Amino acid sequence: MGSDNAVGPYADNLFFGVNHNLFPNPSGSPQSVGSIPSGVVPNANLKPSRVEEAEFSIEAKLFDNRIGLDLTYYNKITNDRILTSQISDASGFTSSVINVGRSKNLGIEVLLSGTPVLSNNFKWDLSLNFARNTTEVLDLGARVNKIISGGAAGSNSLRQTLGQPLNGLYATAYLRNASGSQIFDTNSGRPLELAIVQ
Numbered sequence: 001m002g003s004d005n006a007v008g009p010y011a012d013n014l015f016f017g018v019n020h021n022l023f024p025n026p027s028g029s030p031q032s033v034g035s036i037p038s039g040v041v042p043n044a045n046l047k048p049s050r051v052e053e054a055e056f057s058i059e060a061k062l063f064d065n066r067i068g069l070d071l072t073y074y075n076k077i078t079n080d081r082i083l084t085s086q087i088s089d090a091s092g093f094t095s096s097v098i099n100v101g102r103s104k105n106l107g108i109e110v111l112l113s114g115t116p117v118l119s120n121n122f123k124w125d126l127s128l129n130f131a132r133n134t135t136e137v138l139d140l141g142a143r144v145n146k147i148i149s150g151g152a153a154g155s156n157s158l159r160q161t162l163g164q165p166l167n168g169l170y171a172t173a174y175l176r177n178a179s180g181s182q183i184f185d186t187n188s189g190r191p192l193e194l195a196i197v198q
Contacts, residue, residue: 039094041087047099048077066118070111077138078103083160086148100147101140103166107133135166 053076060069080099087096110130117124137160140147149167150158157170175183175192182191 022134040084040094041091041096043097045099046082046097047080049081049099052079054078066115067129068111068113070109070113071103072109074105076105078105082146084149086150100144101160104136104138105133106135107131137164137166 026167053074055072056072058069059071062069062108079102081103083098083099083100085098085100086094087093108131111127112129113125113127115123115125140160140162142151145162147160148157149160156172159168160166161168173194175194177183184191
């Protein structure tokens with residue numbers, strides 16, 4: 001989810017490319033080799049994201065404009081975000097661009113400006129700003145609690161996880177006991193993993 005992907009005007013079409021290198025066939029005459037030049041599945045049903053936003057702003061100037069305050073608070077809900085989702089490469093592709101879920105952006109921006117020194121020959125303007133934005137994945141569709149957008153499952157990856165911030169960066173470590181030894185699954189024998197979100 002995170003930042004919506006830039007989608008070109010022909011993203012819903014599948015193109016066929018021709019390799020300019022010639023490949024000899026059994027008859028001895030050369031022929032061009034064709035391929036599909038993209039690993040992304042076209043989505044003819046892709047639609048724009050929809051955004052609902054409530055915003056409150058105030059601007060104040062005091063003491064003959066010597067002190068100023070700009071304050072903005074916003075709460076933005078985005079539906080049908082455009083997201084690249086990994087799919088099985090057995091399909092011949094590696095990812096698909098889809099509309100999925102719901103996310104929230106909540107933030108505040110503050111700008112405090114002032115002129116602490118003002119004389120006929122000298123003027124000193126000073127400004128301080130502060131901004132904070134938090135995000136949360138609210139919905140990924142029925143019975144889905146995470147989508148891998150980049151990297152690979154079981155290694156470093158970019159994920160959208162229900163209830164977590166957008167575009168979480170995950171690294172995989174192995175569970176260990178108090179003495180530092182790896183802990184293994186009693187059924188499969190595989191080492192148990194601990195996903196670390198950054």
